[in-house]
Amino acid sequence: MTRNFQSVPVVDIARLGSPDAADRQAVAEALGRAAREAGFLHVTGHGLNPALIDDLLAAAQRYFAQPMPVKMGCYIGGSTNHSGYVPEGEEVFPGGKIDRKEAYDIGLDWPHGDDRAPMMGPNLWPDDAGFKAAAEAYYSAISGLARRLFGGFALALGLPQDAFEAHLTCPPSQLRVIHYPFDPHAEPDQQGIGAHTDYEFFTLLHGTAPGLEVMNGEGRWVDCPPIPGAFVVNIGDMLEAWTNGEFVATSHRVRKVGEERYSFPFFATCDYWTVVAPHPAFVSDERPARYRRLVSGDHLMAQTIATFGYLQDRRDGVSATLAFGQEAKVV
Secondary structure, eight states, rough: OOOSSSSEEEEEEEGGGGGGGHHHHHHHHHHHHHHHTTTTEEEEOOOOOOOHHHHHHHHHHHHHTOHHHHGGGBBBOOOOSSSSEEEESSSSTOOOOOSEEEEEOOOBBBBOTTOTTTTTTTOOOOOHHHHHHHHHHHHHHHHHHHHHHHHHHHHTSSOTTTGGGGGGGOOOOOEEEEEEOOTOOOTOOOHHHHHHEOSEEEEEEESSSSSEEEEOOTTTTEEEEOTOEEEEEEHHHHHHHTTTTTOOOOOEEEEEOOOEEEEEEEEEETTTTEEEEOOEEEEEEEOOOOOOOOHHHHHHHHHHHHHBGGGGGGGGTTTOOOOOGGGGGGG
């Protein structure tokens, strides 16, 4: 497969909830084609209320407009489970430049936490009840959509639709509320986020303006502008490993960030202790296992430590596994 796509495919998933198995399978086949050929797609027909996005956008605009000392009152370095405000320069991909963005990271709100699972615990929230309400409502709705897509991807891989359900009891999926500030002096190729693959199983993204680019199999960057009413979905590291490369995490970046832009990626993953290794359905004598065994949450934590400044003192004994996304090898 060349994966030399020139545009990002669009898949209508409305029939994924149909009582007719043939309807569900038709959607799954379209999801599978997009996942194999591009690793990126737009999904329509998802049924999420647009007001959820509007409310989160309003909350984000209100939060990021505050003075820096106020925002730093919720600095992510003060959290117990990697939640809170991320100032510009806090997050840098290995070998990359400082990204032109600020963010607020939100995870599964786990009141008591778990010392063995550092990505799980109570969220750090700003003193803004409207922000918390909007973020929690959006998180709940997008989690439900992610669950439907887990079922669609399972069907696309020839597995039962509920193949992932046992691993979705309390997944530490993360919602990022990202702000790319207006920059009148931005160079045309200035980065907002450097080239990378996502760590989790897949990502669901809403963005307010162009800037996202996807690398195809030729090493060419392909624009992925927002489509009104659609979400961008892209395959992540752990789904690549789980399928033994049947689906491949695709390298992407955000460029041309002179225009102010907001982005809400939701990184859908499985339970923290889920063991991720090539599924027997995708391993054979002709196609041996190409990925070593990972623990879902440990992989997520290792990658996070590699990119966030406040976690650098925790690097001892932790090694990031950044060998995902075959397109990255041509950069």
